[in-house]
Amino acid sequence: GAVVSQHPSWVICKSGTSVKIECRSLDFQATTMFWYRQFPKQSLMLMATSNEGSKATYEQGVEKDKFLINHASLTLSTLTVTSAHPEDSSFYICSALGNSNQPQHFGDGTRLSIL
Amino acid sequence: DAKTTQPNSMESNEEEPVHLPCNHSTISGTDYIHWYRQLPSQGPEYVIHGLTSNVNNRMASLAIAEDRKSSTLILHRATLRDAAVYYCILRGNNNDMRFGAGTRLTVKP
Numbered sequence: 001g002a003v004v005s006q007h008p009s010w011v012i013c014k015s016g017t018s019v020k021i022e023c024r025s026l027d028f029q030a031t032t033m034f035w036y037r038q039f040p041k042q043s044l045m046l047m048a049t050s051n052e053g054s055k056a057t058y059e060q061g062v063e064k065d066k067f068l069i070n071h072a073s074l075t076l077s078t079l080t081v082t083s084a085h086p087e088d089s090s091f092y093i094c095s096a097l098g099n100s101n102q103p104q105h106f107g108d109g110t111r112l113s114i115l
Numbered sequence: 116d117a118k119t120t121q122p123n124s125m126e127s128n129e130e131e132p133v134h135l136p137c138n139h140s141t142i143s144g145t146d147y148i149h150w151y152r153q154l155p156s157q158g159p160e161y162v163i164h165g166l167t168s169n170v171n172n173r174m175a176s177l178a179i180a181e182d183r184k185s186s187t188l189i190l191h192r193a194t195l196r197d198a199a200v201y202y203c204i205l206r207g208n209n210n211d212m213r214f215g216a217g218t219r220l221t222v223k224p
Contacts, residue, residue: 006158032210043202044159044214093158100210103149106158 003027004096006107014115015086021079021110023094029074030096034104035067038091050077084114119203124219127193135188135218137203142183147206150177150188152199153217159202162188198222 003026011019023033032051036044048064050056050071058064066088068080077096081088091111095104120138127133139148147166151159163170163177165186170177176189190197202217 004158034211036214043216044153046211046213049209049211091156095158095212097210103161103164104210104212105161106151108158109156111156 004030004094004105004107006094006110008110009108010111010113012113012115013084016083017114018080018082019084019112021081021092021094021112023077023079023096023107025075025096025098025105028096028098030077030098031074032097033071033077034095034097035069035077035079036093036095038093038109044093047079081112084112086114088112089114118213119205119215121201121203121215121218123216124221126221126223127190127197129195129222129224130192133190133193133197133220133222135190135201135203135220136185137187138185139203139205140184142205143207145208148177148179148183148186149204149206149212150175151202151204152197153202154199159214160199162201164206193220193222195222195224 005024007022035047038044047062048056048058050069052071052074056069071077091109093109095106097104149164150162153159165177178187200217200219204212206212
């Protein structure tokens with residue numbers, strides 16, 4: 001079945017550091033990728049939608065200068081959390097969509113801990 | 116976006132069928148009904164989806180009400196590995212999906 005790989009699985013870093021998370025579709029071309037954030041004991045919250053080759057569309061309340069999204073190819077999207085602070089600590093999950101007749105497939109998430 | 120309503124939690128015994136309900140009274144004609152499940156510290160896993168007709172796959176069955184205002188995910192024989200949070204989500208033409216709180220399924224041996 002379709003596989004989406006997310007890297008790294010977890011990262012711990014100091015406050016003020018910028019962290020890049022990669023999301024790859026391994027066996028299909030993803031025209032659209034989605035980024036979610038999930039806090040403990042809560043549901044997934046959609047952060048942004050990115051289409052290959054164009055700027056991402058951010059959900060209300062998500063700072064686009066804080067969470068930089070790049071979708072430069074049909075198999076790779078990256079999320080960079082810039083100048084991360086402890087309140088940015090969360091579980092970040094990406095999903096990828098090939099064509100609109102198919103379901104989205106999710107990565108296994110990246111647990112980000114900012115000290 | 117149309118929203119869904121699910122019970123917070125449900126329990127089942129191992130090897131018994133489980134019926135997970137979902138209400139989506141404001142569904143539009145082009146919204147697909149998707150079900151995903153999530154294990155702790157993992158991304159959601161696709162289970163099944165449908166538009167109007169009932170659907171079956173190797174994981175589950177999806178029963179969709181005639182008026183499409185509700186649906187039921189059916190696990191025919193629950194196993195301990197089926198314990199997860201199950202999300203019922205409507206996906207429209209723009210393909211984005213917004214997750215509700217889901218149903219936490221506990222399977223008792």
